[in-house]
Amino acid sequence: MGVKTPMDLVIRGGTIVTVGETYVADVGVQDGKVAQIGGQMSADREIDAAGKLIVPGGVDMHVHLQLAEAQPEGAPPRMSDDFYWGTAGAAAGGITTVGSMTARQPGEPKGLLATLEHAEADALQNSLIDFTLHPIIDDPSPDIIAEIPKLLDAGYSSTKTFMVMHAFDARQNDYVKAFEAAGRNGILPMLHCEDANINHHCEQRFHSEGKSDIRYYADSRPPYAEAIATARGISLARAAGSPLYLVHVSCADALAEARQARAGGQRVYVETRPIYLYLTRDLYEEPDGAKYVGWPPLREKSDIEGIWDGIVNHDVDTLCSDHAPWTLSEKLDPDLSVGSFRPGMANLETLMPMLYSEGVVGGRISLSRWVELTSTNAARLFGMFPQKGTVAVGSDADLVVWDPDLKRVVRGEEMRSRAGYDVFDGYEIQGWPTHTISRGDVVFENGEIVAERGRGKRVIRGPHGPL
Ligand SMILES: [Zn+2]
Structure with a gap:
């Protein structure tokens, strides 16, 4: 008998899944890191994972969490989740790292680093799990562009830009300079591709024709507006010599633009989002169709098939x-119409279970590919690998014990998000976490959050990495 190494936590008998490997072994955790895989270990706390999977915690680099601080009188309504409720939903769904889009607050001085510091202070008080932030560039002035090279020293390696706003077209030259500054300094620009002119024109035309209700929403932001913006964004990044990360690609034609650029050797990376895998625009015919509004809108069944092909064939990262x-x-505010519907919905708690259920149980993708899409690729692209995104000695002990057989019906009112409903309400999903572990701490266990607000830390990121 060998000597048993003392650990803080041992997870026994689970099947470890990483990109390229699936094997049964015990996992020992000490001081927040994976300290040993296999071999003799002892610990005060043990988790029996026989018959279950052990996967790296999910890395979701596209969320919008709000600062918890009070808003000024008369401010417009905000999205529902702050860093506490958002990361509670994340932990309950097997996600252990989030990246939140960070905009300058009203009255705050201009400056990417000042905005990031303010948001970090709020997230440190509220987040349950580790987090990072993406500074939104809404004013690519010389002062702001001069700050981009300093982001990496502060532990950030991404920016976010909205081509969907008219401001992008008005200042395209400045945005190319911002891409260039990012590309030269190990920073990955994230880009929302929809053509503002096309969308705006369609919205105005529909309004003038009396077609302003939810049934016209999908046609008010057509797939060709996304495809042409995607092509333009890719060309601008090419001119700037920068990599490019396309957020929430929703349609087959936009994905085709990315595929073509990648075939030519350009560093273009593709993200998609659950609603574009499971829901079609037919839902906008329903009386409560506005609850499914996202930017871009839901698309046709052929687009869903195209995005699934990308999931299977590695065109989606x-x-x-x-x-x-x-x-x-x-x-569902009745004052809203085409052009003003509120985009977005809760999705942190169901992202990994849905892809497990529909992708792995559904026979479309392997366990390894599921881990790659939900954790490893994001950790690599956003400068966090192998601290995050894998199960390996020396990596953070961000681990999920996953019950591959557990079935549960989605009920929004039971979920952590303060939205109170879920677009997948009523779906039966197979495969849920039983334990979510963040840097060695069990934060979610058998249906309950068991961690304190404010235990999450900011991940100090390295440069954007290749896949
Ligand atoms: Zn977004």
Whole structure:
């Protein structure tokens, strides 16, 4: 008998899944890191994972979490989840790292680093799990561009830009300079591709024709507006010599643009989002169709098939939630119409279970590919691998004990998000976490959050990495 190494926590008998490997072994955790895999170990705390999977915690690099601080009087309604409720939903769904889009708050001085510091302070008080932030570039002035090279020293290696806003077209030259500054400094620009002019024109035309209700929403932001913006964004990044990360690609034509650029050797990375895998625009015919509004809109069945092909064939790199929840009454506000519907919905708690259920149980993808899409690829692209995104000695003990047989019906009112409803309400999903572990701490166990608000830390990221 060998000597048993003392650990803080041992997970016994589970099947470890990483990209390329699936094997049964015990996992020993000490001081928040994976300290040993296999061999003799002892610990005060043990988790029996026989018959279950052990996977790296999910890495969701596209969420919109709000600062918990009070808003000024008369401010417009905000999305429902702060860093506490958002990361509670994440932990309950097997996600252990989130990346939140970070915009300058009203009245705050201009500056990417100042905005990031403010948001970090809020997230450190509220987050249950580790997090990072993506600074939104809404004013690519010389001062802001001069700050981009400093992001990496502060532990950030991404930016976010919205081509969907008119401001992008007005200042395209400045945005190319921002891409260039990012590309030269190990930073990955994330880009929302929809053509603002086409969308705006379609919205105006529909309004003038009296077609402003939810049935016209999908046609008010057509797939060709996304495809042409995707092509343009790719060309601008090419001119700038920068990599490019396309957020929430929703349609086959946009994916084809990315595929073509990648075939030519350009560093273009593709994210999609759960709603584009499971829901079609037919839902906008329903009386409560506005609850399914996202930017871009839901598309045709042929687009869903195209995005699934990308999931299977490696044209898609990451699945992220774009978690941006509103309450049902905010989504269904009768004053809203084409051009003003509130985009976004809760998705952190169901992202990994849905892809497991529909992808792995459904026979479309392997366990390894599921881990790659929900964890490993994002950790690599956003400068966090192998600290995050794998199960290996020396990596953070961000681990999920996954019950591959557990079936549960989605009920929004039982979920952590303050939205109170879920777009997948009523879906039966097979495969859920029983334990979510963040840096060695069990934060979610058998249906309950068991961690304290504010235990999450910011991940200090390295440069954007290749896949
Ligand atoms: Zn978003």
